[in-house]
Amino acid sequence: MTEKIVYQYDASGLYLGTTLADESPLEEGVFHLPAHCTETPVPDTWEEDQHPRWDGHTWQLVAKPKLAIAESPEQKLADFLKNNPDVLGLIHSG
Numbered sequence: 001m002t003e004k005i006v007y008q009y010d011a012s013g014l015y016l017g018t019t020l021a022d023e024s025p026l027e028e029g030v031f032h033l034p035a036h037c038t039e040t041p042v043p044d045t046w047e048e049d050q051h052p053r054w055d056g057h058t059w060q061l062v063a064k065p066k067l068a069i070a071e072s073p074e075q076k077l078a079d080f081l082k083n084n085p086d087v088l089g090l091i092h093s094g
Helices: 073-083 085-093
Strands: 003-009 015-023 050-054 059-063
Touching: 003 050, 015 050, 073 085
Parallel strands: none
Antiparallel strands: 003 015, 050 059
16 A cells, blocks of 8 residues: 655645545555645745645645734733732632
């Protein structure tokens, strides 16, 4: 059984990386693609502020998504208490 490299993307089409597709044991030359994959290679290079996105037919270079920085649980609690002084008052009076 042979394998081939395919290109994986997430639910929004953003490129994730490569993975392998296995050849069908019943049909020579036919490969079973994993979900959210295409045989079409991503562009060789792209600018730092761009990222490949699969549109169902081709790879488009789009603005690189900004990753949200998650607040720590402690920071979330501090923000909540700051915005809800009545709750903080209940904690201190108890």
